[in-house]
Amino acid sequence: MRAVVIEGAGGPEVLSVQEVRDPVAGDGEVLIDVVAAGLNRADVQQRRGLYPPPAGASTVPGLEVSGRIAEPGSSDFAQGEAVVALLAGGGYAERVAVPAGQVVCAPEGVDLTHAAGLPETAATVWSNLVLQAGLRRGERVLIHGASGGIGVMAIQVVLALGAVPHVTAGSPAKLAVARSLGVRTLIDYRRQDFVAEVLASTDGRGVDVILDVVGAKYLSRNLDALATGGRLVVIGLQGGSHAELDLGMLMGKRASVAGTTLRARPAEEKAAIMAAVEENVWPLVAAGAVKPFVDRTFPLAEVAEAHAYFDSGEHTGKVLLTLG
Template sequence: MRAVVIEGAGGPEVLSVQEVDDPVPGAGEVLIDVVAAGLNRADVQQRRGYYPPPAGASPVPGLEVSGTIADAGDSQFAEGDAVVALLAGGGYAEKVVVPAGQVVRAPEGVDLVEAAALPETAATVWSNLVLQAGLAPGDDVLIHGASGGIGVMAIQVSLALGAVPHVTAGSAAKLDVARSLGVRTLVNYREQDFVQELMAATDGRGADVILDVVGAKYLARNIQALATGGRLVVIGLQGGATAELDLGALMGRRASIAGTTLRARPVAEKAAIMAAVRESVWPLVATGAVRPFVDRTFPLAQVAEAHAYFDAGEHTGKILLLMP
């Protein structure tokens, strides 16, 4: 089969498509003929040499795919079933082996190519906003990076649950995406202070939940932006990994901080998250409350161009790779 190989740490030029051995499913695994794979920041960090795959995972990048079952093994699936899967690696390839628990049938009414935009974003958002932070109807939620795949999914899920999203992004065009989804508090972080804007929008109360992809750079201001009893969930480190924390400010708000990743979690945990996605997010997809946002697609042979486009930072929603 053809798959993407990372030939050393660096820019998009280190990515090439090569012939490699087909993966062979083991006990409890299924084999998927891949239709499309989603690009994620974790893939970029792996390419740059900062985020190696977990022990035992494929060195091929790619954390989410859509496709059809080629070998169902002893799973509940049948050959030919249309599915999506959450991966620890291996998605940038014509075939991938996945633990069966991390595979769910693709939601009805969604094109199988576009469905590749859903598993990583839905699993990340549901596990962090709902399972971790306990997002509830009426909660004010601050979402950083509003126009990316995670941000767009977080906005849609928040609105579907009756929460009130407030967002940050770095351009008017990106904020327009959030506006089109129904968000009213739109903060251009290059021109405005998100703490001030959030406090104005919430009558000085702050956010019940903050979903943060920035990390260290935003830590102090995120604490300032929390409401009493607020929950900060850090899922990315685009702004660095080390910062000083004012514990007094945290304690004064009776607030909490959680830092999570998805890729390295045990198979059983990822299976439970995907089961929750199937049970709770797929019905929202069926009603149209949640839908995949695809910015652009690239054929597998243009993986370097796809990564260059991702690195430019101008996309909104997901970038997908299409298998030949």
């Protein structure tokens, strides 16, 4: 089969499409004929040599796919059934083996190619905002990186749950994406102090939950923006991994800070998250409250071009690779 191979750490030029052996499903796994695969920042970090796959995972990049069941094994899926899957690796390929628990039926009413942009974002947002932070109706949420795949999904889920999103992004065009989804508090972090804007929009109270992809650079500022009893969830380290934290302020606000990853979690935890996504997010998709937000698609042969576009930071929503 055709799959993407990373030929050393570096830029998009280290990616190539080669013929490799087909995967073989192990116990409890299914084989999927891939229709499309989503690009994620973790793929870029793996390409750069900074984020190796977990032990036992495929070295082929790709953490989410849509496709059809090729071999159902002992699962309840039928051959040819349309599905999406959350992966530890292997998605940039014509076929992938996945633990059955990490596979769910594709949501109704969504093009199967575009559905590839849902599993990683939906699993990340639901597991962090709801399962980790315990987001409740009426609470206020600050979402950093609002125009990316995670950000766009987070905005839609927050609104669907009856909470209030506040967002940051780096340009008026990217903030326009959030505005089109119904966000009212829009902060250009290049021109505005996001803490001052958050406090002004909340009468000085701050937000209840922050979903952060920046990390160290924003740690102290995020704490300033949190309300009493607030919860900060760090899911990315684009701004570094080391920072000082004022524990006195943390304790005074009775706030909490959590850091999470998804890729390296045990299969059982991923299965539980995907079950929660199917139960809670897919009905929102079926109702039209949550939609895949796809910027561009590239054929697998243009994987280097797809990564170059992703690296440019110009994309809004998801970038996908198509198999065909």
